[in-house]
Amino acid sequence: MPYVHPDREQFAALLALDTDDPIHMLNLLRFHAIAQYADAQDLDKSGAGPCRGIDAYARYSKAVRPLLEKAGGQVVANWVPQLTVIGPQDLSWDQAFVVRYPSKQAFLGMINEDAYKAAVLHRTAALADSRLILMRDEA
Numbered sequence: 001m002p003y004v005h006p007d008r009e010q011f012a013a014l015l016a017l018d019t020d021d022p023i024h025m026l027n028l029l030r031f032h033a034i035a036q037y038a039d040a041q042d043l044d045k046s047g048a049g050p051c052r053g054i055d056a057y058a059r060y061s062k063a064v065r066p067l068l069e070k071a072g073g074q075v076v077a078n079w080v081p082q083l084t085v086i087g088p089q090d091l092s093w094d095q096a097f098v099v100r101y102p103s104k105q106a107f108l109g110m111i112n113e114d115a116y117k118a119a120v121l122h123r124t125a126a127l128a129d130s131r132l133i134l135m136r137d138e139a
Contacts, residue, residue: 002030002129014104014134021136022102024076028131029095031057035125054094056126063119064110071110072102098135 006014031053051059068074078097101107110116 002127004124004127004130006132015108017104017134019136020103020105022100023104023107024135024137025099025101025107026131026133026135027095027097027099028081028093028133029057029127030092030129031094031126032128035122037121037125053126053128056122057095060119060122060126063122064116067110067113067116068099071106073099073106073110076100104134 033053035051035053035056037050037056076098079095081093081096084092101110
């Protein structure tokens, strides 16, 4: 089953997480070959035409970059996965990266910005599957 957005229980768990420490979000992404915009209105709103999934994700990233910086977040690692050594061979990822946020509240503030909500249509169109895993430093 593909995952693109958190379900209610997952989001409630994030909200309930009691921490003011910095957080890291591991992103695992698999792109559609061709972006799957919900309808022509989505494309009209974005001012963009049909494209590959990876290009739709680039549209999302470009729109979110200033919001990420405003929130104090930064991409601390960015990779292209090559080979699953342990795990299901039929579950592969096109991109993996880690974003550091100064706090959970910084992340939540970013995703509640109107500009972020407008950009999500590109993320949704781009992704065939994803994982977003919150991690903490083990110190």
